[in-house]
Amino acid sequence: MFAKWTLSLWILVMVMPLTAKPERKEVDGITYHLLRVPAASVRVIWKDNAGKPLRTFPATTKFLESKGEDVQVLMNGGIFEPGGIPSGLLVQDGSTLHPVNRRPGKGNFYLMPNGIFQITAKGASVIRTDEYPLGNAAVTYAVQSGPLLLRKGKVHPAFNAPSTSRLHRNGVGVARNGDVVFAMTDFHSAKFPNLFEFAGLFRQLGCDDALFLDGDISQMRWGDGLKKPGNRFGSFIAVVGEATPDE
Template sequence: MKGFRCLAVLALALLAAGCGPPKSRDGIDAACSRITFEEGRFTVCRADPGKHELLLADKGADGKPMREFAALRGRLGPRAARVAFAMNAGMFNEQGNPIGYYVEDGAQQVALNRRKGPGNFHLEPNGVFWGDAAGWHVATTDAFAANTPAHVRFGTQSGPMLMIGGKLHPQLSENGTSLQIRNGVGVAKDGSAWFAISDEPVSFGRFARLFRDRLGCPDALYFDGAVSRLWDPVAAREDEGQPIGPIVVALQKR
């Protein structure tokens, strides 16, 4: 009887493992996982510099903002088969154009925005997420302006910063009453980039602490709220919702 119980436990364990999230699909390894942090539910995606390349995309072949993941697939063409995940990445106007600094494929399309104004984008310090020959980075707008790299491969400006040198943005409360679906990005000390989206409405403070206390990112940047969406092909997840603006894409290297 004892041996039967052991076999039954083993069978249940194997069944549970088989029913878990897929580890790969069509040759693409899973980069995203669902986690719980401070009783909140999140999906986090890790881009590994040795395994992934990151790019930004905004406009389709017609020169107009794509606004949807479906249009992104057409824009990527054969590269769409290598998508590990994609996520909206930066704030935009009513037409879907970036309202802050934006660089795509090494070409600057929008200059750094240092104007004052209302809304989350202008909740200073805001910041920039970019990639260059040295890797992937997040920094405040002022820090980026003071030491702009000679060649930026991709870059998007958004705001506010969530974490700055391991500390919460000074104007974010620990756990405020404004609750939204939120997404953002942080860069860990090992050079990997962590992208996170909440799977339920959360406060700015809890979302910021996720990057510091769970993902190990001393610097993190808020992308958006309410319109936040994720495309995770391995998990067969493609969020629907309001039209989005710029999109960051992680492609698995060949």
């Protein structure tokens, strides 16, 4: 069992550094890549200025750099349909590029309640889809996926601790101080979490609200990996800083 005081110490020291980089940590026998950043450094990206889905890490990196931002970490966003079309809501730079999806269906996305990760002028939050829109603040970035892992500290009612469905997963949560917390299992982990354990990870990391993003194909990139070919996705969640001016 990973000592809770050790994890708490990690939470305290993982304040956004000048250069964000995920930490590789073992929690309860599962190896994760973990990152904690301020909400102001997070973007949700799907399309370029011409309205074309970006699909890849290199294309998304190039697009953000063209906007004057220093891309530090990229992770695939929510579940998507053929052609890289988000399965649900996608808000980029204040524009709703794909509407919220409240339909029933099969698969992880439709395991109700599903949810939305969003950023407004008030900060980041994860909410149930049926709560959207929540409050009066305009949404700057948002992505819908499912299932919801945690809402107000409670684990999704469909999850159960003995589940044998152990898979590669990634997700996003919001800590009590407003920081955004990302987690993805390491491809070489000795074991993978079930959804109950994955929700519990975010609770250990100080989150009351968290959202499952995707499964087997999920990737997190930083450094030189940002410009290397990889899987094709729908949306991306980026951690950015101010670009260093050319000398």
